[in-house]
Amino acid sequence: MNEGSDGGSGGDNLFSDVDAGGGNDVFANRELLNIDHVPDQNRIVGRDDHIRELANEVGPAVTGVPPNSVILYGKTGSGKSLVANHVMERARDEAERRGNRLATVTVDCAQAKGEADTIQTVADSVNRPGTGVKVPTRGISTNEYYNRLWEILDREYDAALITLDEVDRLGDDNVLMLLSRAREAGKVDVPIGIISISNKVNFREQMTERVKSSLGHNEFIFDPYDGEQLRQILENRKDAFQEGVLEPGVIPKTAALAAQRHGDARKAIRLLRHAGDYAKNNGVGEVREDHLELAQEQAEVERLKELIAGLPPHSKYVLYALANLTSKTPDDRDWFRTTVIYDVYRKVCESEGTDDLTTDTVRGLLSELAFLEVTESNQEHGGMGKGTYKEHRLLWEPSVVFKMDPDPARVDVDQ
Numbered sequence: 404m405n406e407g408s409d410g411g412s413g414g415d416n417l418f419s420d421v422d423a424g425g426g427n428d429v430f431a432n433r434e435l436l437n438i439d440h441v442p443d444q445n446r447i448v449g450r451d452d453h454i455r456e457l458a459n460e461v462g463p464a465v466t467g468v469p470p471n472s473v474i475l476y477g478k479t480g481s482g483k484s485l486v487a488n489h490v491m492e493r494a495r496d497e498a499e500r501r502g503n504r505l506a507t508v509t510v511d512c513a514q515a516k517g518e519a520d521t522i523q524t525v526a527d528s529v530n531r532p533g534t535g536v537k538v539p540t541r542g543i544s545t546n547e548y549y550n551r552l553w554e555i556l557d558r559e560y561d562a563a564l565i566t567l568d569e570v571d572r573l574g575d576d577n578v579l580m581l582l583s584r585a586r587e588a589g590k591v592d593v594p595i596g597i598i599s600i601s602n603k604v605n606f607r608e609q610m611t612e613r614v615k616s617s618l619g620h621n622e623f624i625f626d627p628y629d630g631e632q633l634r635q636i637l638e639n640r641k642d643a644f645q646e647g648v649l650e651p652g653v654i655p656k657t658a659a660l661a662a663q664r665h666g667d668a669r670k671a672i673r674l675l676r677h678a679g680d681y682a683k684n685n686g687v688g689e690v691r692e693d694h695l696e697l698a699q700e701q702a703e704v705e706r707l708k709e710l711i712a713g714l715p716p717h718s719k720y721v722l723y724a725l726a727n728l729t730s731k732t733p734d735d736r737d738w739f740r741t742t743v744i745y746d747v748y749r750k751v752c753e754s755e756g757t758d759d760l761t762t763d764t765v766r767g768l769l770s771e772l773a774f775l776e777v778t779e780s781n782q783e784h785g786g787m788g789k790g791t792y793k794e795h796r797l798l799w800e801p802s803v804v805f806k807m808d809p810d811p812a813r814v815d816v817d818q
């Protein structure tokens with residue numbers, strides 16, 4: 404028997420500070436601070452109007468009548484997914500109460516790998532054992548996935564609500580087109596409402612006219628939360644902690660820190676959780692304001708790593724180039740031309756012992772980084788006869804970028 408395991412009814416000491424609710428000395432229910440956690444209705448702060456408006460648009464689905472499709476726009480962490488999931492859940496319950504069957508499903512388009520995968524996810528999650536329809540993960544054509552989805556919907560449901568989260572990551576318009584027009588095209592009898600979610604306010608401009616007209620013109624904008632709303636969101640999850648563990652100033656300070664940076668509820672919740680983890684891991688027994696400082700940078704490093712996880716490795720070298728430039732230039736001059744970044748990027752590659760890529764490829768990497776809002780870019784005019792050029796700026800602290808690796812490339816940026 405391993406040391407520390409008493410093997411009796413007391414269980415293994417190794418896990419002694421874990422209880423069924425994920426509790427310990429610091430946390431009573433850490434789950435409340437998970438980003439995927441969907442809070443109860445009474446814990447949703449400041450989004451009553453959006454909830455009501457969205458329910459008005461998709462509401463007809465509860466009686467099997469065609470709902471309107473809607474696009475929700477807003478910065479990350481402004482509650483778009485939360486509101487969509489909340490309204491869908493209540494719509495499903497209400498449909499059931501009225502004797503109707505409403506299919507509800509959310510697809511994260513950033514995770515789905517193309518059209519077939521997206522439709523497979525939708526079909527699989529609305530499928531029921533009684534349909535006799537199989538939705539394998541591979542081996543059938545995209546068209547066949549659609550056919551199976553229509554079959555399941557027609558057999559089992561009176562209406563469907565499909566949420567496409569991060570819809571701008573879909574890659575092409577086909578999914579939106581086919582789902583929104585399926586009934587009109589006679590593919591399926593069941594009315595389908597689509598809730599599209601995007602962080603990019605200019606996403607609508609990228610859609611083709613055909614898709615725009617099939618999605619309708621219902622758009623809701625989610626403004627970032629202010630400090631007071633963030634404070635309430637955090638207060639509502641205070642019972643994640645054991646009684647008396649949170650110092651009184653911690654929640655207001657967490658809210659203030661998150662409000663400074665984009666009013667992102669996700670960031671606020673994550674920060675509070677990290678501060679709790681810090682207290683727990685260091686056996687401090689209480690969560691203090693100074694733990695937030697320590698937790699903040701770690702939370703940002705994690706978020707940045709998450710954001711760039713799907714990008715090619717050289718995106719990180721481009722980021723290092725920008726971080727090197729930004730950290731060695733006065734604060735008010737943090738915009739850099741592509742060519743300047745490229746020169747420093749080559750030095751980074753040299754220090755990392757890897758071959759550099761072409762300027763065009765680096766330009767593409769910079770666009771991807773701007774799309775993910777790790778950087779921002781703008782077009783500058785060089786003046787008469789000089790044409791235009793692009794400039795880029797890092798939207799994260801260089802110290803956060805450098806902490807992504809134990810030994811990041813710091814290079815000489817003198818040109």
Ligand SMILES: Nc1ncnc2c1ncn2[C@@H]1O[C@H](COP(=O)(O)OP(=O)(O)OP(=O)(O)O)[C@@H](O)[C@H]1O
Binds near residue numbers: 437477479482602
């Ligand atoms: N009004 C709110 N009340 C309570 N919790 C909230 C509220 N808004 C957001 N949250 C919480 O913040 C986190 C992020 O919210 P959500 O996922 O809805 O944001 P989002 O706008 O969809 O962001 P993204 O575009 O990055 O997906 C979730 O854990 C959610 O529960």
